[in-house]
Structures are given as C-alpha cells and as structure tokens.
Amino acid sequence: MHEHIAEAVKEPDVVTVPPGAICLRFETMKLYSALGAVRHLLDTGQVKPGDTLIDSSSGIYAHALALACHRHGLNCHIVGSTTIDRTLRVQLEILGATLEQVRPSQNLRLDQNLRVQRIGELLQQNPHYHWMRQYHDAIHYLGYRDIADLIRKEVPHGPLSLVGGVGTGASTGAIATYLREAGRDVTLIGVQPFGSVTFGAEHVSDPDMIIAGIGSSIPFHNVRHHLYDRIHWINFDYAMSGAIELLRASGIFAGLSAGAAYLATLWEQEREREQDADRTYVFLAADTGHRYVDTAYAHHTAAPGLGTMRPHEVTTQNELKHPWSAMNWPPPDNGLLHDAPALMAEPA
Template sequence: MHAHIAEAVKKPDLISLAPDLACLRFETMKIYSALGAVRQLLESGAVEPGDTLVDSSSGIYAQALALACHRYGMKCHIVGSTTVDRSTRVQLEILGATLEQVPPSRNLRLDQELRVRRIAEILADNPSYHWMRQYHDDIHYTGYREVADAIDQDLPTGPLALVGGVGSGASTGALATYLRAAGRDVSLVGVQPFGSVTFGSEHVADPDMIIAGIGSAIEFRNVRHELYDRVHWVNFECALSGAVALLRTSGIFAGLSAGAAYLGALWERRGDDSRTYVFIAADTGHRYVESAYARHEQALDIDTLKPHEITSLDQLRHPWSTAPWPATAS
C-alpha cells in the first residue's frame, strides 16, 4: 500500500511494442525528480517541513512539485508559463499550491527569462523560500535511480538505447548515468525541438512548437552534454505525426515529446539492431488534445519521414535533423 498518491502516480509502465522496442510510459515523469529532490533536501536539513519551495514550470513540474510538497508537508509556489492549463491550475489550487503566471510572451526565451526574473524578485522579498532550481541543480537526478533500477531488472541483459526529451537533463541524463553505473552498455539519444539553445538549434525557429518541456531558450546548467551519444531535432509536424502514430498503433496516449522520441527510436533502431530501444513518454496526451491531437488528420505517415543526417550545427533544418554528439559541436 502506498503512503501517498504521489508514490503511486510516479511509477511508470514499461510497455513492449516489439521484442527490441519498449515505451517507458509515465503519467507524469517529474514526480520522481520532485520527490527525490524534496526528500534529499529534508534529510540534509536544507529545508524543514512547512517551508515554502518555489520554482518555475511550464506545467508538468508544477504538478509534480505540488504533490511532493503535499506529501512532505511543505508549501509550494509556482511561477508558471502561459502553457499551464486549466486542469493543472485547478489541481494546484486545491492542493494548496499558489500559482502566478507570467504575461504572454512572443517566444519561449522571453517566457523563461520572465519566469526566472520573477523568481529572483520573490526570493528577494522572501529570503526564507527555497528555490528548487529544476533547470540547474543536480539534486533532481536523485529520484530517477529507482526508475533505472527497474529498467535494469525488467529488460533483458545486453546493450540498451535510451531515447527521450532533454529539458532540464535530469530524466534522460540521470537514467543513463545510473544504468551505466550498474554496468549496462547504454547509448543515450536526446530529443530536442528547434529553437533550443541546449544543443545549439537556437538559430532555427519553429513557431508551431509547443513542447516547452524538452527545449530550453536559456542555459540549463544540469544538462550534462557529455552523457549524450546522439541528438535528434524534431519539429512540431513530425512530433505530432509520431504521437498520432504511437496512439494508433499501440494505444499509448502520450505527449508530443513521446511522439518525437518514438520517431527517434524507430530511426536509430533501423541503423543498429543490436540494442533494445527504450523511448520515454513523459506525460499523457491530455493537455495536447486541442493544440495537437485535434489536428490528427494532418499527421504524416511516419514511414515516409526520415531525418537529415548532419555533420555540423549550421546544417540543421526542418523538419527533422540528427547527428552524433558532440561531433556537431565543432
């Protein structure tokens, strides 16, 4: 029996789509990150029950941190993006968390800068608050050890390829780190939207992209670039097509980042069939119904899609590019 709903909701399902292809499907992945970080902060004495934790979020982390605070008797304040939907806002309110959303912005960079600036103002006025720094603090790696252990136990021995979105870096980076420490041969493939600075695509815009959680318009300091072996840059059209294909073929209703990761895993698998491929579905598709899934008739046949193989970042182009990392950094 679980002591709290957060402990139950956090557990992912490992779903086999083929003998060498699996989906690691979460209801909301960042609960692992938030629970692990809050627990470690309490154990170290950095915070105490009743303290206020504050952070920025585009939606998923807000719910995760609110649940973690509810679990451990903390107060929670979120500076949210305009992408935080009504369902999340209502849950935060009932859980006792407070949310303030920054004004609508022209682009993701301005949105993230406004949120970070607002947090600085809040901390100046409330020095007792603790900033969780989900984009910068390696403490958010801690919670994923349990997931890595489960993957190691549930999948056959042998080489793995882990494919997933790179936002703060804590999820894919942490899973690869813990699996490698356990002795696994792991190839780590990161998925990015165009326009993200993390892997150098800020010069290629994608005005339709709404996957704020896997890209960054400002530097995220807890992304460990040396952990990644390959990167895929995927635009909205391809991510939508991948997500629709995933739902149609497997019944898995997941977010746009899962659609992009699914495409990446299928492509990598075509080139190397010696590994078991695991791609991450970080959240469900519910918040993307109107913005993406309602346009499912526009989805492309994914068998007709293939990425541009590039050798330098100045070759990046729509709708989908891929390259080894860090060869493209030169």
C-alpha cells in the same frame, strides 16, 4: 500500499511497442525528480515542514512539485508558463500550491526569461523561500536512480539505447548515468526542439514547440552534454505525427516529447538493425497527452504519416533544418557547448 498518491502516480507502465521497442509510460515522470529532491532537502535539514518551495515550470514539474510538497507538508509556489491549463490550475489550487503565470509570449526564450526574472523578484521579497532550481541543481538527478533500477529489472540484459527528451537534463542524463555506473552498455539519444540553445539549435526557430517542454532558451546546468551519443531535433508537426502514430499503434496516449522520442526510436532501430541486432530500445513517455488534445491530437486526420519521414543527418549545427535533423554527439568540433563546471554528483 502507498502512503501517498505521489508514490503511486510516479510508477511507470512498461509497455512493449512494435517493432521491438519498450516504452516507459509515465503519468508525470518529474515526480521522481521532485520527490527525490524534496526528500533529500528534508533529510539534510535544508528545509523543514511548513517551508515554502518555489520554482518555474511549463506544467509537468509544477504538478510534480505540488504533489511532493503536499506529501511532505511543505508550501509550494509556482511561476508558470501560459501553457498551464485550467485542469492543472484547479488541481494546484486544491493541493494548496499557489500559481502565478507570466504574460503570454510567442517564443520559448521570452517565456522562460520572464519566469526566471519573476523568480528572482520573489526571492528578493521572500529570502526564506527555497528555490528548487530544477534547471541547475544536481539534486534533481537523485530520484531517477529508481527508474534506472526498474530498467535493470525489466529490460533484457545486453546493449541498450535510451531515447527521450533532454529538457532540464536530469531525466535522461540521470537514468543513463546510473545504468552506466551499474555496468550497462547504454547509448543515450536525446530529443530536442528546434530553437533550443541546449545543443546549439537556437538559430532554427519553431515557435510551436514551446508546449513540448523539452528544450530551452537559456543554458541548463543540469544538462551534461558529454553523456549523450546522438541528438535528434524534431519540429512540432513531426512530433505530433509521432504521438498520433504511437497512440494508433500501441494505445499509448502521451505528450509531444513521447511522439518525438518514438519517431527517433524507429529511425535508430532501422539504421542499427544490421550492425547491432541485439540492442534493446527504451523510450520515455514523460506525460500523458491530455494537454495536447486541442493543439495536436485534434488534427490527427491532417497529420502526415511516418512512412516518408527521415531525418537530415548533419555533422554540425549549422546544417540543422526542419522538419527533422539528427547527428552524432559530440560533433567533430564541439567548441560551442560545455558542461557546467560541477559534474553530476550526489549532493552532500
């Protein structure tokens, strides 16, 4: 029996998805990040019950942090994107979290910059608030050890490819790190939107992908570029088609990042089938599809089928183009990107 709904909600469904892939389907994957970080802060005395935790979110992390704070008797304040819908706003209010949303914007850069700017203002006004820094603090890696342990138990032994949205870097990066530490042969395949600076695609815009929450207009220190072996950049239309086909093929109703990860998984399976037939593919469905009904799922009759979709294989970021590009990582000359000075480690 669980002591709080947060512990129950975080558990993923492990589902076989034809042909031969495994999906970890979460209601909200970032509960692992939020719960692990909050527990560590309480255990080390950095915060105590009654304190206020604050952070920026496009939606998923807001829900996760609010539940973690509710679980441990902490206050929660979220500076949110306009993508946070009425369903989540009402839940946050009832859970006791406070939410303020930045003004509407048409691109990822402005939206994220506005949120970070507002965080700075709030911290000046309330220096006793604790900023969770989900984008930059390695404390957010800790909770994902449980997912790595789950994969070790559920997924057959042998080489494994993990496919998922990069986002803040803490989820796919942490899971792969813990699996590798346990001796597993892991290829890490990250999914990005065009327009994200994280892997050097800021020069190719895709304003619609702001809702996907898998890219960034600012550098995230929690992204460890050296952990990744392949990167896929997938635009809104193809991610939408991937999500719709995932629902059609498996019944899994998930977000756009899951659709993009499913599309990347199918391609990676095809390109590696003859060379590495024993490899298992695991892809992440980090959230449900509810907030994408109007923007994506409602257009399912017009969505292109997956049969003709192939990525444009590139060797440098200058070659990136819509609707889908992929490349081995790191590229031959990776002078554009560097990890944060402090590599991922368990916080003291």
